[in-house]
Amino acid sequence: MSTATTVLHDEHHAHYQPGIMRWLTTTNHKDIGTMYLTFALIMFMVGGAMILAVRAELFQPGLQFLKPEFFNQLIGIHALVMIFAALMPAATGFANWMLPLMIGAPDMALPRLNNWGFWLLPPAAILLTLPFTLALFGIGDGALATGWTFYAPLSVQGGIGVDFAIFAVHLLGISSVMGSINIIVTIFNMRAPGMTMMKLPLFAWGWLITAFLLIATIPVLAGAVTMLLTDRHFGTHFFNAAGGGDPILFQHLFWFFGHPEVYILLLPVWGFIPHILSAFSRKPIYGYKAQVYSFWAIGILSVVVWAHHFLTAGMPVPALLYFMYSTMSISVPLAVLFFCWIATMWKGSMSFETPMLFATGWIILFGIGGLTGLVLADVAADAQYHHTYFVVAHFHYTLFAGGMMGIMAGVYYWLPKMTGHMYNETLGKLHFWLTAIAFNITFIPQFFLGLAGMPRRIPDYALQFAEFNMISSIGAFILGLSQLIMVYNIVSCVRGGKKATDKPWEGAQGLEWTLPSPPPYHSFTEQPVVE
Amino acid sequence: MALHFIKKAGPGLMLSLWSLVAHAEFSWNFPKPVTPMAVDTLHVHNKFMVIILAIFIIVLGIMIYSIINHRKSKGYQAATFTGPSTRSQLIWTMVPFAILIYIDFVLMGIPAYHSVVLMEDTKNGADMVLKVTGMQWRWQYEYMDGDAKGIKFVSNLATPEDQIHNKAAKGEHYLLETDNHVVLPVNKKVRILLTSNDVIHTWWVPQFGSARDAIPGFLRETWVKIEEPGTYRGQCKELCGKGHGFMPIVVDAVPEDKYKEWVAAKKTDLAAASAGADKAWSKDDLIAHGKEVYEKNCAVCHQSNGQGLPPTFPALAGSKVINGPIFDTSGKLIANSHLDRVFNGKNVMPAWKAVLNDVDIAAVVTFERNSFGNTLGDAVQPAQVKALR
Numbered sequence: 001m002s003t004a005t006t007v008l009h010d011e012h013h014a015h016y017q018p019g020i021m022r023w024l025t026t027t028n029h030k031d032i033g034t035m036y037l038t039f040a041l042i043m044f045m046v047g048g049a050m051i052l053a054v055r056a057e058l059f060q061p062g063l064q065f066l067k068p069e070f071f072n073q074l075i076g077i078h079a080l081v082m083i084f085a086a087l088m089p090a091a092t093g094f095a096n097w098m099l100p101l102m103i104g105a106p107d108m109a110l111p112r113l114n115n116w117g118f119w120l121l122p123p124a125a126i127l128l129t130l131p132f133t134l135a136l137f138g139i140g141d142g143a144l145a146t147g148w149t150f151y152a153p154l155s156v157q158g159g160i161g162v163d164f165a166i167f168a169v170h171l172l173g174i175s176s177v178m179g180s181i182n183i184i185v186t187i188f189n190m191r192a193p194g195m196t197m198m199k200l201p202l203f204a205w206g207w208l209i210t211a212f213l214l215i216a217t218i219p220v221l222a223g224a225v226t227m228l229l230t231d232r233h234f235g236t237h238f239f240n241a242a243g244g245g246d247p248i249l250f251q252h253l254f255w256f257f258g259h260p261e262v263y264i265l266l267l268p269v270w271g272f273i274p275h276i277l278s279a280f281s282r283k284p285i286y287g288y289k290a291q292v293y294s295f296w297a298i299g300i301l302s303v304v305v306w307a308h309h310f311l312t313a314g315m316p317v318p319a320l321l322y323f324m325y326s327t328m329s330i331s332v333p334l335a336v337l338f339f340c341w342i343a344t345m346w347k348g349s350m351s352f353e354t355p356m357l358f359a360t361g362w363i364i365l366f367g368i369g370g371l372t373g374l375v376l377a378d379v380a381a382d383a384q385y386h387h388t389y390f391v392v393a394h395f396h397y398t399l400f401a402g403g404m405m406g407i408m409a410g411v412y413y414w415l416p417k418m419t420g421h422m423y424n425e426t427l428g429k430l431h432f433w434l435t436a437i438a439f440n441i442t443f444i445p446q447f448f449l450g451l452a453g454m455p456r457r458i459p460d461y462a463l464q465f466a467e468f469n470m471i472s473s474i475g476a477f478i479l480g481l482s483q484l485i486m487v488y489n490i491v492s493c494v495r496g497g498k499k500a501t502d503k504p505w506e507g508a509q510g511l512e513w514t515l516p517s518p519p520p521y522h523s524f525t526e527q528p529v530v531e
Numbered sequence: 532m533a534l535h536f537i538k539k540a541g542p543g544l545m546l547s548l549w550s551l552v553a554h555a556e557f558s559w560n561f562p563k564p565v566t567p568m569a570v571d572t573l574h575v576h577n578k579f580m581v582i583i584l585a586i587f588i589i590v591l592g593i594m595i596y597s598i599i600n601h602r603k604s605k606g607y608q609a610a611t612f613t614g615p616s617t618r619s620q621l622i623w624t625m626v627p628f629a630i631l632i633y634i635d636f637v638l639m640g641i642p643a644y645h646s647v648v649l650m651e652d653t654k655n656g657a658d659m660v661l662k663v664t665g666m667q668w669r670w671q672y673e674y675m676d677g678d679a680k681g682i683k684f685v686s687n688l689a690t691p692e693d694q695i696h697n698k699a700a701k702g703e704h705y706l707l708e709t710d711n712h713v714v715l716p717v718n719k720k721v722r723i724l725l726t727s728n729d730v731i732h733t734w735w736v737p738q739f740g741s742a743r744d745a746i747p748g749f750l751r752e753t754w755v756k757i758e759e760p761g762t763y764r765g766q767c768k769e770l771c772g773k774g775h776g777f778m779p780i781v782v783d784a785v786p787e788d789k790y791k792e793w794v795a796a797k798k799t800d801l802a803a804a805s806a807g808a809d810k811a812w813s814k815d816d817l818i819a820h821g822k823e824v825y826e827k828n829c830a831v832c833h834q835s836n837g838q839g840l841p842p843t844f845p846a847l848a849g850s851k852v853i854n855g856p857i858f859d860t861s862g863k864l865i866a867n868s869h870l871d872r873v874f875n876g877k878n879v880m881p882a883w884k885a886v887l888n889d890v891d892i893a894a895v896v897t898f899e900r901n902s903f904g905n906t907l908g909d910a911v912q913p914a915q916v917k918a919l920r
Contacts, residue, residue: 061705062697069773069840141843147770153747154730154772157879159843241748247731248746281601283609290614312733313744314751317651324643328635335631339624342594349609350602360598364591371583378639380568380646381576383742384561387733387768452558453737455768458776460695462706462764467557507609 016521024119027111028521029096032118034418036093037411039121040086041487044404046129047081048480050074055476058469063460071459072145073161077128079148080165083265084172085125087399090407091268092117092179095207097418098272099183101512101519102201104192104528109185117178124171131161147457149258150224152239152250156231163232166225173218180211192511194530198292201510202285205292206271209299210264216303217257217264224253248313255306263302265399267295269406270337273359275510276413277341280356281348282507287340294333294340301330311379312386320379327377334370338363353505354428358409361436362401369397372447387457390450393443401439408435408486415493416500420518423493427485434482441475562738565759565784569740571649575642582634650741653754657722661715665725665732665745665767666881668774668831672713675724679794682801685886686711687827688777692835695777707764709781710827714797716790720756728881730772736765736780744769757784774831808889808913814897817910821898824891828883829899837903843879848903857896857911864919870896870911874919889916 016022016031026032054074057066066074096114100107108114128143135142140160144150155162187204200208228250230236237243239250270291278285285291307315307323315323341363350356372394376385385391408431415423445468450456454465461469503513511528512519560577564570601607615621660675673683689708693699702708715721725734727745734753735742743753757763765780785793826835832844839846847853857870864871873896876882883892893913900907 061701063695064697067773068776072770072773072775141840145773151731151770154770157730157772241746247748281609282603284611284613286612287614310744312742313731313746314749317647320647320651321644324647325636325640328640331635332628332631335628338590339627342590342597345594346597346601347607347610347612348597348601349607350598351604360594363594367587367590371587374635374639375576375579375583378575378579378643378646380572380643380650380740381579383650384572384576384737384740386742448557448559451560453562453765455735455766455776457770458766460706460776462704463701464558 025115027107027115029100029108029111029114030418030519030521030523032108032111032114033093033095033097035118036089036096036121039118039125040090040093040407041490043081043085043089043125045483045487047078047086048483050078050081052476052480054078055473057459058461059473060470061461061463061466066459068459069145070142072147072457073132073143075457076144076147076165077132080128080144080168081125082399083148083261084169085121085128087265087403087407088172088176089121091207091210091265092176094203094268094272094407094410094414095179095183098414098512099186099204099207100190101417101515101523102510103187103190103195103204104511104524104530105186105190106522106524106527108182109190110182113178114182117175117182120171120175120178124168124175127164127168127171131159131164134160149254150228150250151254152228152231152247155228156239163229166229169225170222173222176214177218180214183207183211184215192524192528192530198289199530201271202274202288202291203268203271205295206267206269209295210267213260213264213267213299213302217260220253221257224250224257227253248310251310251313252306255309256303258309259306260299260302262395262398263298265403266406267299269362269403269410270295272410272413273362273406274341274344275508276355276359276409277344279413279505279508280353280359281345281350283344283348284509285340286343286346287336290336291340294336297333298330301326301333305330308377308382311382324377324379328374331370331374338367338370349507351506353412354423354425354432355409355413355505357429357432358405358412361432362405362409365397365401365405365436365439369394369399369402372397385450387455388450389446389454389456392456393446393450396439396443396446400443405435405439408432411486411490413505414512415490416504417512417515417517417519419494419497420500420516421493421497422500422504423489423497427489431482431485431489434485435479438475438479438482442472442479443475445469445472445475564738564740565757565761565763566739566741566755567758568650568755569738571646572740575646578642579639582638586634650753653722653752656720657754658719659716660722660724661713662724662726663734663745664728664885665734665771665778666728666886667730667772667879668767668778669828669886670709670732670734670767670778670780671886672711674794678791679797682794682797684711684797684801685828686713686781688779690777704764706777707766707779707781709779712762712781712783714783714785714790714793715755715757716787717757717760717784719787720754723753723755725751725753728885729879731769732767732771732778733769734765734780735768736763736782738763739765739782742768757782760784760786777831804888804890808917811912811914812890812893812910814901814910817894817897818901820890821894821896822902824887824895825898828887829895832879837899837905846903847899848905850905853899853905854907857909858915869900870916870919874916884920889913889920892916 057064131140131143134140143161144165146155146158187208227238231238237245239245239247274285305327308327376382412428449465449468454461500517502516515523561573564573615624659677662673662675664671669685669687671685674680686709689710690706694701725743725745727747732745733742734745739755741753743751761784763782767778833839833847837847852872853869857868859865874884890913893911893916897910
């Protein structure tokens, strides 16, 4: 298909309303994908700015800039923004943009639902952050101050920020469930002829498991926060022992969602990283079937290990042992994935453009997150690690390195396809090295802080923690500022740059590379056939 | 602008960087363990760290070998395999997983099992019982049996506000000092019962190797057997509101005879304090004592100047509740009066009857009625508070 004819073809079909109405009313998967990705990028910067304020406060012992109550609001909203408004929308954005191209479909199966799913996000983000502004005008006492986990009874005690966050979570949850339904229906019904389930791109498989996990667990979260709402305002006692309730019930409900959530964030990334490794190793994906089965295994295991997030709450010995061994067993399918990723690189003909740098760094850093997760499963040692900076470092290795840096690999990998332009490779590489190094400067000291006994979520700390905190804060600022390079690179790539070919990466496989860059507004007017 | 900033912040930054190098006391592992549980935990932790470090280095080594050698720029031709193709290859790919399962469930799993059983062995052979109650934002300790039965006190942060707000040099045990240390005998198994008055807290002293949540309305338990005399410090580690970073734990572990001396002395103190409830106090004495009680217990929310942090923590200055009567004409406590609010609590306000003695409550109420611009001029006698119990 030549580019010239496609452009004509494109113009013929691409009739959309002018200006902002195009974006408000669009049912096009690429437009919606673009909006998801833009929203994720903006919220990534917002969440990052919040945590830089926190790291500035923690630069030295003593209270410098932030009052403790404001500090507590920042850490909780940082987490909710990064998880629900940055990582999840970024993954959904990729799904919208790329799934139809990868499985040879003209669009997503349910385009109007798709539009609604996105447009629930901005109101949710506003609900989350509005209490900060309201507090400036003397209304309420600021945003959710319980950490992102909403633990009762602290959240029952809290101000209007809790109610705002509850409704934000409801909106985000509805949006996620709608997105998931759309993805499942699309994958099941709109694959190109010949593309059997076991020929699906791994990205589609990862998203399929994520979508099922979301549908299974988001309603539990919605129920839990609704119970919290009725406890707060309508006199119920779900989480109040004096009324026959139990505060730990909330933790069970929350983490029944919260643990699968980790894999909800990671599975889409595990899906597309093999595509990148394969493209830049110029070698097929190793162990496709093994990876698909591992996705299934991890998806199933993820819903039966939740209580390892609150082992110090007190449980009978058999329950402790069950949650310890079931958590450890997740390491087996995860090791299969690591094995396959490295085996995909092994004896390839590798080159290290930015996506490959991110993918390689991602394996190493996510590996640290995985290995520290293995020791956290141990109940007795967990009594020491739990709620210290060791845990903070661990989950940033899984969610920043394992999540965000994976997303960045995807951004650089697909940016030429999406925009039709090459990004600046030098700046991309600079962004990678600064991110990888600053990330470690930030979080390696936090492992040692945790071991030495620094609890998380404290606005001020004892003097023996001063040095590591200072190093960590310096790292955090470098890390935060380096992200501006990525923003600049993305913006200038959207605006122009060297023309990208249909397949800018020599070793890339998959249907999306058979279309021009950028792909026409309506992809695949004729369905491709997969052998 | 930037230059101005450097001029202003530069010396401070240089100073902190210098102090980083000069006074660096980096701690790389758990602090020295002093209980059997902590010794076991450290042992298990060290073993696990060696194992995961070994796995990490081996896997990283393989990756680095591949990254160096299998490069396009070196003209390396890509292979095409997508999985193990021969029987022996298949067996070799299974080996790492067999090793991993062995590590998970034998090498790590068996010691972890024994640690769990040891950690949960709270009831067998306990020599004494200590009840710990978490509350925003202090700990209360109660000795439940033996000679010490009946000893009950609250332990508050003792670090001055000025140090926290950088107006004074920070002391050696900044944020890790309390007004009343818990005293425990060494080499005795102490069963610790935990609960909370408001939200969830976690009682944690790193050198004891045990952390357990204090949950309102429930009892949880853990145990310690301190094997070395000394002073051990810890902190709350479950987010419990704005004072979460400011509720430390300090335990003095002393030999048996010293412990007995402490118990006797503490009992005398407590007896003297409760005797105070029966005598009539002058208003000035009540206000003077009340100010101390206020600073320790109330100022964290209602602030030293009585202005509070509305809307959660209301101002006491000019408060309707404070500026109303306490007892009705027949001498009965009026519901929702000042004393009722302090004594029984409401919503976020704790019920101080569980924490403070009669003298403290009478004194602090009297103080609040005659401070921050409140000029009621009356006084509440400890005996009146005692009569409410």
